[in-house]
Amino acid sequence: MAKRKRNNAHASISIKSKGPLTPPQDSSATNGPSTINAITSPEEVEIAVETLQALAEHPSLIKSKACKDLRTAVYAFKQASTTGMIAAEGGNLTARISAALTDGRYLDSRILLAEMRIRKETPSLGALCRWVRTLDVISGLSIHVRVPDQDIVGTNSHNAELIQVLDAILRVTGPTDTTSHGLDAYPGCISLQETWNLRSSTEPTRYIRHTIEDKSIFASCAPDLKTRFRAIETTPGPQRKPPNLHPAVLFASQDNTVPLGPLPKTTVHKHPLVPNLRLICDVLTPAECASIIAAGETMEFIPDAPVRPQGEDTSVLAHNFYWIVDQAFHDALWERVKDFVPKEKEGKTVRGINRRFRVYRYVPGAEYRCHIDGAWPPSGIDPVTDAYQYDASPRDAKQSSLYTFLIYLNDDFKGGETTFFIPSVKEGVLNAYPVKPIMGSVAVFPHGEAQDALLHEGTGVVEGAKYVIRTDVEYDVEPTVS
Numbered sequence: 001m002a003k004r005k006r007n008n009a010h011a012s013i014s015i016k017s018k019g020p021l022t023p024p025q026d027s028s029a030t031n032g033p034s035t036i037n038a039i040t041s042p043e044e045v046e047i048a049v050e051t052l053q054a055l056a057e058h059p060s061l062i063k064s065k066a067c068k069d070l071r072t073a074v075y076a077f078k079q080a081s082t083t084g085m086i087a088a089e090g091g092n093l094t095a096r097i098s099a100a101l102t103d104g105r106y107l108d109s110r111i112l113l114a115e116m117r118i119r120k121e122t123p124s125l126g127a128l129c130r131w132v133r134t135l136d137v138i139s140g141l142s143i144h145v146r147v148p149d150q151d152i153v154g155t156n157s158h159n160a161e162l163i164q165v166l167d168a169i170l171r172v173t174g175p176t177d178t179t180s181h182g183l184d185a186y187p188g189c190i191s192l193q194e195t196w197n198l199r200s201s202t203e204p205t206r207y208i209r210h211t212i213e214d215k216s217i218f219a220s221c222a223p224d225l226k227t228r229f230r231a232i233e234t235t236p237g238p239q240r241k242p243p244n245l246h247p248a249v250l251f252a253s254q255d256n257t258v259p260l261g262p263l264p265k266t267t268v269h270k271h272p273l274v275p276n277l278r279l280i281c282d283v284l285t286p287a288e289c290a291s292i293i294a295a296g297e298t299m300e301f302i303p304d305a306p307v308r309p310q311g312e313d314t315s316v317l318a319h320n321f322y323w324i325v326d327q328a329f330h331d332a333l334w335e336r337v338k339d340f341v342p343k344e345k346e347g348k349t350v351r352g353i354n355r356r357f358r359v360y361r362y363v364p365g366a367e368y369r370c371h372i373d374g375a376w377p378p379s380g381i382d383p384v385t386d387a388y389q390y391d392a393s394p395r396d397a398k399q400s401s402l403y404t405f406l407i408y409l410n411d412d413f414k415g416g417e418t419t420f421f422i423p424s425v426k427e428g429v430l431n432a433y434p435v436k437p438i439m440g441s442v443a444v445f446p447h448g449e450a451q452d453a454l455l456h457e458g459t460g461v462v463e464g465a466k467y468v469i470r471t472d473v474e475y476d477v478e479p480t481v482s
Contacts, residue, residue: 035309094123101134106165113168122173128450129372131169135162137370139190141432142415142460160188164428166370166421166455173450175275176423177431187428195417197436198269198279206286206439208293208410209465217294220287226298228257232324232381233388237307245305248322250356250388252381255328258291260284260336264440268340274420274433276452277445280340283333284440289409293467296321296359317368318360318458324381324388325355337405341444345402347479353405354378354472355392362416362466368458370421375448376401378474393474401472402448408437413464418443421455434459437466444473 033039052074055062062071091099093116100109116123123131138159164187170176182191211217222228229251237244264282271277284292301319325333334352343350356379362368378399380392393399406418417434424431435443447453458468 093119093121094127097123098127098130098134101131101165106161109165110168113165113172116172122450125372125375125448125450125453128169128173128453129374132166132370132372132455135166135370137162137166139370139419139421139432139457139459141190141192141417141419141434141457142367142462163188163190163430167423167428167430170421170423170430170455171427174452177273177425179273179431180425182424182429182431183426185424185426185429187426189428190421190430190432191424192432192434193273195434195436196271196279198281198441199411199436199438205412206290206410207412208290208467209412211290212293212297217290218298221291221294221298222257225257225295228254229295229299229323230386232386243307245307246303248320249302250322250324251299252324252386252388253295253326253329255326257326258288258295258329260288260329260332263336266336266340271433271435274422274445274454277420277435277443277454278340279435279438280337280442280444281438282440283336283442284407284409286439289440289467292359292469293409295323296361296467301359301361318362318366320361321359323357323359324379325357327355330355337442341403341405341473344481345475347481348402348475348477349480351393351399351474351476352378354401354474355380356471358470359409360466360468360470362458362461362468364461364463367460370455370457372453372455373404373447373470373472376472376474398477399474400448400477402446402475403444403473404447405471405473406443406445407469407471408439408441408443409467409469410465411437411439413461413466415460415462416464416466417459419457419459420445421457437468447472448475 036045051070055067055070061067093112097109097112097116100106100112140159181193182189185191208217231249232252233250235248237246237248240248264285266280266282268278268280271279299321301321303319304317306317330353337353338350341350354376356376377391378393378401380389381387382389391398417436419432419434421430421432423429445454445456458466
């Protein structure tokens with residue numbers, strides 16, 4: 001029936017087309033259908049899947065003459081497939097794990113990940129980030145009361161299965177928790193631990209959101225603030241990777257557009273349990289944080305809405321303001337923090353901060369699901385053409401980031417912790433360690449290499465708005481310290 005409908009539809013189209021005949025174009029030269037709904041209906045796909053599943057349970061029937069055309073079609077489908085387990089046959093472990101995750105074969109994924117652990121292989125950072133993105137785990141932490149040792153299960157059994165796969169991925173790259181936390185939890189659970197909160201109970205809360213609403217935050221801004229910024233690159237939404245409903249606009253600032261005053265009394269604190277996580281406190285003053293927020297609101301935050309295929313669940317993301325900070329701002333900020341970041345890692349010397357600041361605004365409903373940060377080269381601006389430079393490191397001394405540099409611009413909101421996930425002593429259980437944002441502080445933690453990169457999320461804001469800046473600490477690519 002479905003085949004006859006399609007054939008009739010094609011015939012109707014042929015009758016209506018009355019122009020001169022032209023040879024068919026090469027498929028690689030034209031844009032094919034963007035969604036499966038353009039060539040078949042969801043009902044037909046469902047019927048095809050159910051048919052194949054039913055025949056797979058009775059393999060003797062597949063040999064019958066009645067299945068000849070079906071066998072031919074399945075072979076053609078297999079040959080055309082460029083993703084999943086079909087395409088990964090004969091590939092290495094990394095490729096096979098990627099394919100299993102793409103196909104949703106989670107038990108196979110865990111078996112392959114266990115093999116990778118036994119063989120002591122490490123995936124590339126790109127593969128690790130891809131695996132985590134594919135799972136797109138929902139922690140559920142933002143809707144729970146923060147109490148120690150609370151077991152959080154995903155919204156359904158499927159999410160619990162994803163958590164077990166995520167746990168298996170993290171056990172390949174480390175680190176794992178050495179405490180007894182999570183020992184009593186069931187596999188597929190996230191065991192919520194006590195929030196790391198270094199904010200003094202006597203410190204008054206500065207209500208940034210109120211000053212934005214009544215516009216008093218802009219009173220201390222320069223009258224020509226908007227003219228001190230310029231757009232140096234715009235990427236249309238469809239050309240972004242992945243495609244987005246909104247463009248990505250990079251703004252550059254003149255020197256001292258956001259001035260930094262005298263050095264505050266900066267201190268550093270290492271997390272008691274999460275490896276290589278530190279919080280540098282009092283990096284920016286409340287007035288400096290307010291100035292950055294005012295600049296972002298003046299230039300206007302742009303929504304971030306990746307285009308997803310019809311029917312796919314979408315993670316609501318933050319609004320963004322992409323800012324290539326001026327050299328004066330970078331140098332002043334680096335002077336404040338250079339003594340509090342790792343000076344070298346495996347012989348690679350620290351060089352500075354990435355000038356590409358990604359300023360984000362999170363409101364209730366917006367969250368950054370579990371992910372591992374990717375590495376970035378130091379971005380800059382061509383001094384002659386004023387064009388954006390993705391990699392501005394010296395040609396003969398390349399640099400890349402090894403640590404995330406996460407600046408908290410306010411703390412007058414509920415929820416919105418940065419939560420880190422570490423595999424528990426019990427297989428299949430992740431321990432969650434939330435960090436409470438403190439205005440003017442910076443969280444620094446490893447990325448850039450698959451080994452020891454920390455899985456984390458921007459837990460959903462429950463009330464108010466959260467402003468943060470993501471950038472990176474840059475190091476030499478080649479070791480220079482013996």
